[in-house]
Amino acid sequence: GAVVSQHPSRVICKSGTSVKIECRSLDFQATTMFWYRQFPKQSLMLMATSNEGSKATYEQGVEKDKFLINHASLTLSTLTVTSAHPEDSSFYICSASWGLGRGEQYFGPGTRLTVT
Amino acid sequence: KNEVEQSPQNLTAQEGEFITINCSYSVGISALHWLQQHPGGGIVSLFMLSSGKKKHGRLIATINIQEKHSSLHITASHPRDSAVYICAVVGADGLTFGKGTHLIIQP
Numbered sequence: 699g700a701v702v703s704q705h706p707s708r709v710i711c712k713s714g715t716s717v718k719i720e721c722r723s724l725d726f727q728a729t730t731m732f733w734y735r736q737f738p739k740q741s742l743m744l745m746a747t748s749n750e751g752s753k754a755t756y757e758q759g760v761e762k763d764k765f766l767i768n769h770a771s772l773t774l775s776t777l778t779v780t781s782a783h784p785e786d787s788s789f790y791i792c793s794a795s796w797g798l799g800r801g802e803q804y805f806g807p808g809t810r811l812t813v814t
Numbered sequence: 815k816n817e818v819e820q821s822p823q824n825l826t827a828q829e830g831e832f833i834t835i836n837c838s839y840s841v842g843i844s845a846l847h848w849l850q851q852h853p854g855g856g857i858v859s860l861f862m863l864s865s866g867k868k869k870h871g872r873l874i875a876t877i878n879i880q881e882k883h884s885s886l887h888i889t890a891s892h893p894r895d896s897a898v899y900i901c902a903v904v905g906a907d908g909l910t911f912g913k914g915t916h917l918i919i920q921p
Binding site for chain 1: 847856902907
């Protein structure tokens with residue numbers, strides 16, 4: 699099946715710094731990528747949807763200036779957490795789809811961010 | 815908005831037991847995912863199905879579209895199956911996730 703990778707798998711950063719997380723579709727072209735966030739013991743929550751070559755669509759309550767998403771190519775999307783704070787510590791997961799709909803999504807393994 | 819209910823929330827079983835995890839949803843969907851999340855957080859996509867049944871190794875997933883219900887079965891369970899299993903449904907407004915079932919398989 700389709701493979702999606704994320705890098706890094708774990709990252710620890712200091713408060714005030716920025717962190718970039720990469721999401722790659724390894725064996726297919728992803729026209730759409732999704733970024734999710736998971737707080738401890740909670741469900742995954744959609745943060746934003748990005749289509750290749752266009753601006754990401756953010757869900758209500760997600761700060762677009764804080765969570766910068768770039769989908770520059772059909773195989774790569776990046777999420778940059780800017781000026782990170784301890785409350786940004788979370789598990790971030792991406793998924794990728796080659797369709798226009800959200801049915802065929804393939805999930806990355808996730809990235810655990812800890813901000814100290 | 816789709817309501818996704820998983821049961822049980824927590825399940826502890828002995829190695830070798832047959833495990834069933836259930837997922838019910840309230841609104842018609844186009845597809846359903848079963849995900850496995852290990853204690854370290856890593857997500858593994860187990861199945862994506864829109865009808866019938868799929869099997870992969872000791873895992874079997876079924877879905878009944880009319881009854882809006884899916885089950886994930888694990889045969890000959892093993893301690894390495896211990897994880898959180900998450901059901902996610904694909905509807906008109908995107909993915910809706912269940913809260914997960916925390917499975918512990920004791921040796």
